Amino acid sequence: MKKDVFKEDLIDDTIELRCKKCNMKIMEYKLQHDDKACALNGISLKCTRCKRIMILMRYTEAIIREGSAVADGRMVKKI
Ligand SMILES: [Zn+2]
Secondary structure, three states: OHHHHHHHHHOOOEEEEEOOOOOOEEEEEEOOOOOOOEEEOOEEEEOOOOOOEEEEOOEEHHHHHHOOEEEOOEEEEEO
16 A cells, blocks of 8 residues: 555654644644544534534544545644
């Protein structure tokens, strides 16, 4: 899986979580390298730009990692 290798090489293991509506950075998540670990559960976040509220339920590392893409030289997951 060439793409995954590229992703791993590009960044340390921090993924930025950004608002999918306005692209505002919400928080950063540092991978613990355990796909089954429940990373974020019942976390309520408010976007400071567009005021959208997101509630993350049972987000595992796999969900965060697989949903992420490279943007601006960083790993970014839109939520
Ligand atoms: Zn927003």
